Amino acid sequence: MIKRLIIAVILLGIVVGGIVWFKFFRDEMIAQFLGGMVPPPVAVNAEPVQPVTWEPGIDAIGTSLSRQGVDLAIESGGLIRAVQFAANDKVTEGQMMILIDDDSEKAQLGSAEAALKVARAEESRARTLSDRGVGAATTLESAEAQVESAAAQVAIAQTALDRKTLKAPFAGVIGIPRVEVGQYVSAGEIYATLQDLSRMRVDFSVPEQQLAVLKMGGAVTVTSEVGDFSATGTITGIEPRVDPNTRMVSVRAEVENLSGGLVPGQFLRVRITLPKEEGVIAVPQTAVSSSLYGDTIYVIQDGETAEEQKVEQVFVKLGRRAGGRIEVTEGIKAGDLIVTSGQNRLTSGARVRVDNSVDLMPKAETQAE
Incomplete structure (x- = not known):
């Protein structure tokens, strides 16, 4: 019995030893194989x-503004007789835009002109008497003052009449009319917007670290996100202070807009061109x-x-x-x-x-x- 047990233990040891030896032999062969492999380039x-x-350049985000752009307002209230423009018309400087009822102002002007005519006649008679030595100097002075007062009244009446005819202050593109014929309007009421689109302003900001490289007349390039608009221009203004809240400097440039592809309020990408470096x-x-x-x-x-x-x-x-x-x-x-x-x-x-x-x-x- 003991002999059989010893033989079994010996056989078990041989089997276990063989397994361990085979494991180490296999691992060594794999390591040698992998060690000799060179990965492809x-x-x-x-x-x-x-x-x-x-x-080099400075990139910024800007907003377009017209070089001249205003909201046109009524100067004197009244009933609108004529609106002589349509939306998006190109108007010239001095072109009449709106005519407001001016019958009362014309009557006042006629009355003032008549009073001026009478005052000048009185002045002429007083001057004749004074030259003949039969008129008092104070009478002539009073007549001259009456002429000046009457002339002032004519000027006031003429100004009131002129305010009834609204004209374009500069050439540009007129917007959508906000009033209609027959409508009663008050002074200060906006009737349209007028924008000169031939040249555009671009306002943007740059970090204060870039302030030293900014200069008046420096070249800029602007591009829009829509419409594929691109134009070059120059810097026309640099704010002489840094915003303490954002640490940014406000800059303004002007670009040509002959095609009219750029309109006020548009989002723009701005690049300030700096001198080339070799x-x-x-x-x-x-x-x-x-x-x-x-x-x-x-x-x-x-x-x-x-x-x-x-x-x-x-x-x-x-x-x-x-x-x-x-x-x-x-x-x-x-x-x-x-x-x-x-x-x-x-x-x-x-x-x-x-x-x-x-x-x-x-x-x-x-x-x-």
Whole structure:
């Protein structure tokens, strides 16, 4: 019995030992196999770093305003006889817009002119008597004063009559009429808006840090979100103070609007053009990878063959952005070959194969750029 037990224990030990030995042997073979495997090179897009001419600028959001734009108001109340314009008519300076009933004012003007005529006749007689030495000087002075008073009354009556005829103060485009013929209106009531659309003002704000680079006459470009409107202009005004609440500086520019594609109140994107800079290192924004540790770019190292090219992950310091490119102030130099897309599968030291015939940029990212 004991002999059988000993034989069973020996056989069990042999089986267990064989299993353990096979496990270690298998793991060692797998490690050797995997250790000898070289992963295939990763296909990437790449381009050499080259100094470029940088066109810096300041981007802002603006609102369009007409260079001349007013709400036309009634100067004197009364009954409207005629409305001599239609919505969106182009009017000229001095063109009559509205005629208000002026019969009473015409009568008052006629009465004042008649009184002036009588006063001048009295002055003439007083002057004749004074020249003959038979009239008192005070009589002539009183007659002259009566002429001046009558002339003033004529001017007052003429002014009241003129207020019944409303004319365009400048050339532009008239808006929708807000009054009708036969309507009784009061003084101060707005009857339409008049906007000169030939040139437009654009009001916008920039951070106080940019105040030093702003200058009168500086070039600006404005674009609208609708209508594909684009125009260039110049800065015509810079507020001489910083808003203490927003730390922004108000700026005004003027642009041509000969096509009439821009109207007051529109949302605009504004870019202030600054002097060009030569020799700036700028790379596609897709070449930069950002993480908690900083911004990095993969630089391709030279190899004996195309299949032996490797990448090195380099930390960089970034600067300004413009369009789809970003300035790099430290980390890379002109002539370096950098990965512009496909780096999401890379690690430092990985082998790469440059293939610019295929766009490796994700579709959504391409559209966003």
